[in-house]
Amino acid sequence: MAEVLIVGAGPVGLFMAALLLQSGVRVRVLEQRTERDQHSRAIGIHPPALDVLRRIGVAQELVAQGVPIRRGIALGGGRQLAQMSFAGVSYRFPFVLSLPQSRTEAVLEQRVRELDPGALHRGVRLTGLHDDGGRVGVEGSSPAGPVRHSAALVIAADGVRSAVRTLQGTAVRAKHYPDSYLMGDFADSTCFGPDAALFLAPEGIVESFPLPGGLRRWVIRLDRTMPAWNPETNPGPNNLPGACWLAEQVRERTGIDVDAGSNSMLSSFGVRSRLARRMVTGRTVLIGDAAHEVSPIGGQGMNLGWLDAVALAPLVLAALQGDGVGAQLRSFERSRMTAAARAVRQSEFNMALGRPFGGGLLNIRSHAIAAAAAVPAVNSFVARRFTMQ
Known part of the structure; x- marks a missing residue:
């Protein structure tokens, strides 16, 4: 019988499972998807996350598969305005690692299966959750029929549409932003190499x-006054009209030609933030996007979830040993929601920086960025903030 049920087998749920399994905890992971999503989605792994991923022995494998981004450059008006090095942000990992989420999940799932081949159960859709104060029971459906499990604790890492959060009735504070973006992966036709570029x-x-395999991701902000790309009429990476539209926008805004025929991923997204009113309810804990959704701009969401998990793990071990951890859980909730709120503010700043600026305001912004980047202390501070230090 499982001691801990983890709902969700994305990167956060799998990491949580590996942490507990290697400490001897009996874990079951319940995942609605029948197989891993091959969409690349999140790609950035920050130094603090790489440090905690070392604890389950996967950091070096991830680094071997990814592209370490050691520098970011800002460009405008056909010239380089600033550059930012990540050399001083971490002793072990002085970079942001670029790796598609699908490959990150594959490495994490392999580690979970090494620790317990039977821990992961796919195709389970939750329909009920009951906490009697001593154990938590969950009900669900699967292709094989009804599913019932119980455990001392439930950890929900089931994403922004969290079934656990919904079944609990936990409210969220939501904020919607006017920003929307389109992103796509193409063959790299630039001379930037492993650098990130901001136009x-x-x-x-x-x-x-940059992405592994000679690819590069492009992300553009959609102007509300322009006819936006429509994923319903131009769906999928192999649909050339959609890829051509994005490639043309990249060329017009940056002067760089992108081969539309090399497109392997195309996706549009709006932006919102959602913070759960609470992360801890009885014997159930929300982590990752189930607890706090932040803008993808800045690439902090997945990393926040991993940091939730590593902070929660010792409290889970103590609780299973019969120790009272009520005060520690309240402290965990406060600290992790504070970190999420800070990430929301950082993403709001990033989005504001990237909104359209016309005429003199564009020049003022460009000069301000160049001047700030020329001050070593400011440059270092921004690099640390960008990498979640």
């Missing part, structure tokens, strides 16, 4: 990140 275009920000 401060009048129409809005353009971000560019």
Whole structure:
């Protein structure tokens, strides 16, 4: 019988499972998806997250598969405005690692299976959750029929549409933003190598990140006054009209030609933040996006979830040994929600920086960024903030 049920087998749930399994805890992971999502989605792994991923022995494998981004450059008006090195942000990992989420999940799932081949149960859709004060029972459905499990604790890492949070009736504080973006992965046609590039275009920000396999991700801010790309009429990475539209926008804003025919991923997204009113309810704990959704701009969400998990693990071990951890759980909740709120503020700043600026305001922004980056102390501070230090 499981001591801990983890709901969700994304990167956060799998990491939580590996942490507990290697400490001898009997764990079951329940996942609604029948197989891993191959969409690349999140790609940035920050130094603090790499440090905690070392605890389950996967950090070096992830680094071997990814692209270490050691420098970011800002460009505008056809010239380089600033550069920011990550050399001083971490002793072990002085970079942001670029690796598609699907490959990160594959490494984490392999580690879970090494620790317990039977821990992961896919195709389980939760329909009920009951906490009697001593154990938590969950009910669900699967292709094989009804599913019932119980455990001393339930950890929900089931994402922004968390079934556990819904079944609990836990409210969220939500904020919607006017920003929307389109991103796509293409063959890398730039000379940036492993550098990240930020283009401060009048129409809005353009971000560019290297990916493994000679690919590069492009992210553009969609101007509300322009006819936006429609994923319903131009769906999928192999649909050339959608890829051509993004490639044309990149060329117009940056002057860089992108081969639309090399597109392997295309996705649009809006932006919102949602913070759960509470992370801890009885014997159930929300972590990751189930507890706090932040803007993808800045790439902090997945990393926040891993830091939730590593902070929670010792409290889970203590609780299973019969120790009272009520005060520690309240402290955990306060500290992790404070970190999430800080991430929300950072993402709001990032989005504001990337909104359209016209005429003199664009020049003021460009000069301000160049001047700030030229001050070593400011440059170092921004690098640390960007990498979640």
